[in-house]
Amino acid sequence: xxxxxxxxxxxxMKEWGKLVGRVFTSEDFRARGPGFEGNILSDNTLNRxxxxxxxxxxxxxxxxxxxxxxNPEYAKKTKYKCMIAPPNYLYTICYAQSPPDHGxxxxxxxxxxSGCDRxxxxxxxxxxxxxxxxxxxxxxxxxxxxxxxxxxxxxxxxDYYRQGGELVAGYSxxxxxxxxxxAEELNIFGKTDLVKMPEYTVEEMKExxxxxxxxxxxxxxxxxWEDVKVGDELTPVVRGPLNEAELTAWHAAGHAHFxxxxxxxxxxxxxxxxxxWKGVNKWEFGQGYxxxxxxxxxxGHKITEAHPRQVAVGQQTEAWRYIMLTNWMGDDGxxxxxxxxxxxxxxxxxxxxxxxxxxxxxxxxxxxxxxxDVQSINQTGAVTVTGGATIIxxxxDHGxxxYPEPYARVPMKA
Numbered sequence: 001x002x003x004x005x006x007x008x009x010x011x012x013m014k015e016w017g018k019l020v021g022r023v024f025t026s027e028d029f030r031a032r033g034p035g036f037e038g039n040i041l042s043d044n045t046l047n048r049x050x051x052x053x054x055x056x057x058x059x060x061x062x063x064x065x066x067x068x069x070x071n072p073e074y075a076k077k078t079k080y081k082c083m084i085a086p087p088n089y090l091y092t093i094c095y096a097q098s099p100p101d102h103g104x105x106x107x108x109x110x111x112x113x114s115g116c117d118r119x120x121x122x123x124x125x126x127x128x129x130x131x132x133x134x135x136x137x138x139x140x141x142x143x144x145x146x147x148x149x150x151x152x153x154x155x156x157x158x159d160y161y162r163q164g165g166e167l168v169a170g171y172s173x174x175x176x177x178x179x180x181x182x183a184e185e186l187n188i189f190g191k192t193d194l195v196k197m198p199e200y201t202v203e204e205m206k207e208x209x210x211x212x213x214x215x216x217x218x219x220x221x222x223x224x225w226e227d228v229k230v231g232d233e234l235t236p237v238v239r240g241p242l243n244e245a246e247l248t249a250w251h252a253a254g255h256a257h258f259x260x261x262x263x264x265x266x267x268x269x270x271x272x273x274x275x276x277w278k279g280v281n282k283w284e285f286g287q288g289y290x291x292x293x294x295x296x297x298x299x300g301h302k303i304t305e306a307h308p309r310q311v312a313v314g315q316q317t318e319a320w321r322y323i324m325l326t327n328w329m330g331d332d333g334x335x336x337x338x339x340x341x342x343x344x345x346x347x348x349x350x351x352x353x354x355x356x357x358x359x360x361x362x363x364x365x366x367x368x369x370x371x372x373d374v375q376s377i378n379q380t381g382a383v384t385v386t387g388g389a390t391i392i393x394x395x396x397d398h399g400x401x402x403y404p405e406p407y408a409r410v411p412m413k414a
Contacts, residue, residue: 008108008179009142009150016103016140016154026094026131046092046254050128055085058092061253062319063239066217068331072126078220078331079400085124087335088322090160090169091315092254094132102137102154102175110180113314114153115341115387116173121406123334124168134158138172146188148178167406197309198241198349198379208351211238215323218330225361225368225393232358234372237324240351240379242312247348250316309347317346317385320354321374325389328356332394334401336369340387344378351379356389366402368395 006014047054052072059069064086067074075083136156145151154177159170200208216235239246318340325335346352353376360371369390376385392401 008106008181009152009177012103012106012109012152012177013140013142015106016137016152019103020137020139022136024134024136026133029094029134047089048093048129050085050089050124050126050130052083052126054092055083055089055126058089058253059086061249061251062086062088062316062323063249064319064323064326065215066323066326067219068326080123080125083126085126086322086326087118087120087124087169087338088254088315088319089124090130093130093160094134094158095315102140102156106177108180109177111154111175111177112311112345113342114174114176115314116171116318116339118169118171118173118338119404119407120169120335121404122162122166122168124162128162128168129164130168131161131164132158133161143176145176145178146186148180148183148186150179150182152177170407198351200241200351200379208238208240211236211353215327217327218333220331222332222394223328223330224396225370226396228358228361228370228393230358230361234324234328234356234358236356237320237327237354238351239320239354242346242348242350242352244348247310247312247316250313250319254315254319255313309349311348312346314340314342314346314385317342317352317376320352321356321376321385321387321389324354324356325372325374325391329391329393332401334392334403335389336367336392336404337390338387339389340374340385342385344382344384346376346378346384350384352384353377359388366398367392367404368398368401369393 055069059066064070066086068078068084069075069086072083075081134156135158137154138157139153139155141153143151143153153174155172155174157170157172160168162168214235215237321340322335322338325338326333329335354374355377356372356374358370359373362369369392372389372391374385374387374389375383378384392404394400
């Protein structure tokens with residue numbers, strides 16, 4: 001009796017459901033892929049170690065001017081006595097987001113990053129070497145979607161270990177995976193003004209650039225917990241209008257997806273076949289240049305017909321939120337927790353204001369904390385990303401920051 005044909009979402013749940021709870025370590029990731037040190041795209045090891053050059057390239061790509069992350073001589077005069085990395089630098093060391101991390105490639109399915117919850121327990125310093133442990137997928141859930149009828153939320157969890165032993169940070173994040181054909185049929189964005197490239201007047205552009213130049217880096221001037229009030233607003237970080245150069249800068253600095261076409265082709269040729277996937281032959285990567293099949297990858301390029309304009313990766317929009325938080329907290333503050341929920345896409349032509357507001361302050365076992373509501377808002381006034389953060393500040397009355405104790409996790413052996 002012939003096997004019942006499943007739609008792409010059901011096929012994904014069937015295949016990925018077999019793998020829930022699967023554990024990878026850094027050694028597993030780096031050993032994958034015949035002929036290469038790891039599966040080049042999914043290895044996500046743009047950096048293995050924390051280096052001065054790695055940090056410099058990263059902050060250049062996200063547009064961060066904080067001297068704590070750029071100037072070794074400045075950093076030596078801080079309490080760290082060395083250059084430290086921005087909190088989200090760990091993204092360049094490990095991020096399990098794409099097949100085959102969650103499961104085999106399913107034909108007709110595409111995905112996008114949708115949110116996270118992250119924690120740090122210690123600063124990340126030049127000279128640190130990291131290993132990591134990933135549970136991927138940790139959970140898969142089918143949810144309704146206006147965009148594609150149904151979608152799958154697939155979760156992963158990971159921990160980062162310094163020098164193979166000390167737990168320094170961890171995260172839980174999720175991606176949504178959708179039926180491309182169904183999304184194109186529904187075409188919900190094609191019925192809106194989102195298909196039009198945003199236009200700005202000269203005065204609007206001047207205000208955007210002026211807002212960028214108003215960014216305030218607290219730096220060596222401590223922000224004491226006692227001086228913070230509920231309702232205080234953080235100086236916004238503004239980026240945009242988003243263009244190809246900004247997208248390229250982020251990918252080159254933090255996303256690890258820029259490799260030679262030749263290496264990409266060889267990698268995919270050696271990938272084991274997956275259910276519903278034909279595999280890739282050596283001609284398929286050049287098919288966009290065959291007669292009658294030439295594609296336009298200019299500024300108007302989009303992933304599928306369901307996307308009105310080319311989109312930025314969610315972690316790039318997150319990066320601007322990190323900058324706002326680390327600018328505000330100063331050299332002596334410590335970002336403990338960070339979360340995002342991506343509600344709308346950040347697309348070519350959009351401008352994003354990252355805004356924060358203090359909503360709570362309290363003492364947690366000697367840690368003097370403030371909770372911050374963080375919103376990303378585009379040029380139309382739409383909230384594109386929600387979420388928040390918890391920052392530990394020095395106390396004028398009780399002394400410097402006390403770092404949080406790591407949560408309980410399975411230990412990573414050296």
